[in-house]
Amino acid sequence: MTKVLAFTNNKGGTGKSTLCANSAHVTALTGAKVLVVDLTSQITCSSLFIGGAESLPEADTVLAFLKKPPERHIEDLIYESQKGLDIVAASVSMAKAVSQLASIQMGKESVLKYELERIKHQYDYIFIDSPGELNELTVNALVPSTKIFIPTRLNRTDFECTESMIRFIREAENYIGAREVRVVLNMLDDRYLPGNIWASSHTGMLYRQAQQTFADVLSPVTIPDSADIRTAFDRGLTVVEYKPGEEAARRVQELVNREVTSD
Numbered sequence: 001m002t003k004v005l006a007f008t009n010n011k012g013g014t015g016k017s018t019l020c021a022n023s024a025h026v027t028a029l030t031g032a033k034v035l036v037v038d039l040t041s042q043i044t045c046s047s048l049f050i051g052g053a054e055s056l057p058e059a060d061t062v063l064a065f066l067k068k069p070p071e072r073h074i075e076d077l078i079y080e081s082q083k084g085l086d087i088v089a090a091s092v093s094m095a096k097a098v099s100q101l102a103s104i105q106m107g108k109e110s111v112l113k114y115e116l117e118r119i120k121h122q123y124d125y126i127f128i129d130s131p132g133e134l135n136e137l138t139v140n141a142l143v144p145s146t147k148i149f150i151p152t153r154l155n156r157t158d159f160e161c162t163e164s165m166i167r168f169i170r171e172a173e174n175y176i177g178a179r180e181v182r183v184v185l186n187m188l189d190d191r192y193l194p195g196n197i198w199a200s201s202h203t204g205m206l207y208r209q210a211q212q213t214f215a216d217v218l219s220p221v222t223i224p225d226s227a228d229i230r231t232a233f234d235r236g237l238t239v240v241e242y243k244p245g246e247e248a249a250r251r252v253q254e255l256v257n258r259e260v261t262s263d
């Protein structure tokens, strides 16, 4: 069965796009058939996986089907990336999609789900990147998902947003059914982890608090704050292409092994 993985948090800049793109690429490198669907106006995943994503006509992006009736269906919008996966690109004007979806009376939260039904059988994994706020696009990402990743940094604001995101998902589950949720601590220096030199600092205490607050949903894999991850993106690469074997690439690999491809 196809696994549909949504990356979400109603807080900007937590690493949704970075973890979505990097884990999708690592998964594709295992030989699995992978599709990435970009729902964000930052078009981070789109520009990483296809050249010239910023100048794609709107009619060649998700905007073409996030309306009723759809202008085009998803199968006509799939690009084959040279990195060995497929992608449906976003547009820099995704605000239009939000208003298009908001104007739909019935079924606006399931538009992406029904589009994915058309092509899902062709893929082992579908990764969906969603915006850093709660809107119609976020809901469209959550509805078709089988597993939801919530990347968060180790600070109070991110925590509060992560808690509110989990509450939102749990409430939505009354309508869409249960979803597996994983909170992934991103940009975390290992020295704050238990047993390391900064474990008793304020941030170290926040880690222990995260273990309690997110006990049942916290991934044991944390992603370090890594210049390799940033530089890779600036060079149009994922971290496994840029620095394979280095710590950041190994951690993304571990995240995929434990949370994506394990069952």
Ligand SMILES: Nc1ncnc2c1ncn2[C@@H]1O[C@H](COP(=O)(O)OP(=O)(O)OP(=O)(O)O)[C@@H](O)[C@H]1O
Residues within 6 Å of the ligand: 011, 012, 013, 014, 015, 016, 017, 018, 019, 040, 042, 044, 130, 131, 132, 133, 186, 187, 188, 223, 224, 225, 226, 227, 229, 230, 233
């Ligand atoms: N583990 C990491 N180490 C270093 N830099 C990181 C890491 N994760 C993300 N970043 C950097 O942090 C910034 C924000 O990351 P990203 O765009 O993935 O966040 P986002 O949650 O998708 O943001 P938005 O809500 O705006 O879509 C980017 O510059 C990215 O390169």
Ligand SMILES: [Mg+2]
Residues within 6 Å of the ligand: 016, 017, 018, 040, 042, 044, 130, 131, 132
């Ligand atoms: Mg993003």
